[in-house]
Amino acid sequence: MSVIAITGATGQLGRLVVENLLESGIPAGDVVAVVRTPGKAADLAERGVQVREGDYDRPDTLTTALAGVDVLLLVSGSEPGGRVAQHTAVIRAAENAGVDRIVYTSLLRADTSPLVLAPEHKATEEILAASALPTTILRNGWYTENYTARLGEYLDRGVIVGATGDGLVAAATRADYAAAAAVVLTTDGHEGAVYELGGTPFTLTELAAVITEVAGRPVTHQDVSVAELRGILTGAGLDEGTAGFVAALDEATAQGALDTDSTDLARLIGRPTTPLADAVRAAR
Template sequence: MLAITGATGQLGRLVIEALRQQVPASQIVATVRDVHKAQDLAKLGVQVRYADYTQPESWRDAFAGVNKVLLISSSEVGQRVAQHRTVIEAAKAAHVTLLAYTSILKADRSSLMLAEEHVATEALIQESALPAVILRNGWYSENYTMGIPAILQQGVMIGCAGEGRISSAPRRDYAEAAAHVLTHEGQAGKIYELAGDQSFTLAEFADYLSKATGQPMTYQNLSESDYIQALESAGVPAPFSMVLGNAETGAAAGDLLSSSNDLRLLLGRPSTPIDVTIKEALSEIAE
């Protein structure tokens, strides 16, 4: 059986969707903190099991009979290492044959604040001696497309990435890659640097959006501090605004750019270009 942590999250649901195309739903275990949020998965035949980071014993039951685990990094920045340790220890106790972990692109050499907890988690996995595979996911295209409504309203996209290029891909592509890894043997010991085939600057993103809508859009580059202040003025909480500002500065330094073709190889096709994801996001907004 294959267990997915954070199964009701944005990535988790997509991984389960991809897995259902390859294995019976009854062989998929969705571990969640709120089983009520996973009733739609249960109706599909997926095994829904309760597991909470604050209750280590809950993971023992969640991983009963499980062979492989996909540890999707926790969304609680600042608490991830302790939470991930709980899952890793439970996976070891369950004698799983493979632990897959969603890390961050170029984790071991990235300047992003977000990389710190991923590096620490990768170290915990190595120390555990579990058969493991690291999926270093690049930036999600949705990190930018989710801001399209505000960009359309203001007619300008702001950021502090300068001319930095971003090799992003939509979550669905990363989910398909994870499903491939879980359903194919010989993965233990591998580290995949997963990134989109095509890169873009934020100025190019604004241009793609302009062409897709027929409305003139521009990109305004700010200092990191001014960008953070703008985010907070728009209601983004202070800790998260700092993470976003740091990520943009990292993009300017090349931390979100990669020439790796690992994602393409796992998908068996090119990754989804940003202009396609922009058009899909606009279609959803119009619905």
């Protein structure tokens, strides 16, 4: 049986991957949860999971954390601007530890995407390609939770404000992406594969309609220009940099950056991705 490690195992995606592995019958002792703060994974340790300290910003912790690991899921870091160095540290540690394969959570069409988040993912993919390790790339699309986490706000205001136009968002739930990662970690035939992952596309107008139907309270979509959105965000208290970042995401969405017709995600998990209405209902 292979020993499987997940970095960021107490994060929102990483923890779901660990749960998927355990639910699929992988022995807890063959699962390594690599975490920055081991205390946050005490519940996993109690279930027999190997909890090891591994900090992207402290490379000396990583080789030890990956000792004896056969397959590694490198969950991308959450700090824009620092991720290439962080990911490189994990990749080098995996090489030194003798890991057999790395699976990396990248971004939809990372090599061509106009999203401001894309360059760091593209750079990481290039570093992986230049390494001696077999790799699998999971190019995750948008998380449905990026919207459902704001459900209370949408219902309170009765409006979803954005600059996405009619841009489609092929979002899927974290649970769907985690299920796909677990499949790739535990089955053969994925070396060298690049999977473009996403769910059934929707516009923000359609999102508003689904929320209205599920919650029984009217929510509409108000589309504004990128400049108007930036002004709204700074007026709400965001600094110029953050407002510009968010507005740029919407601009890229309008250009199709978050859409895909790939069926890789549904194929990997062996079922349709979670319907938007179900995700909204669960968030309620």
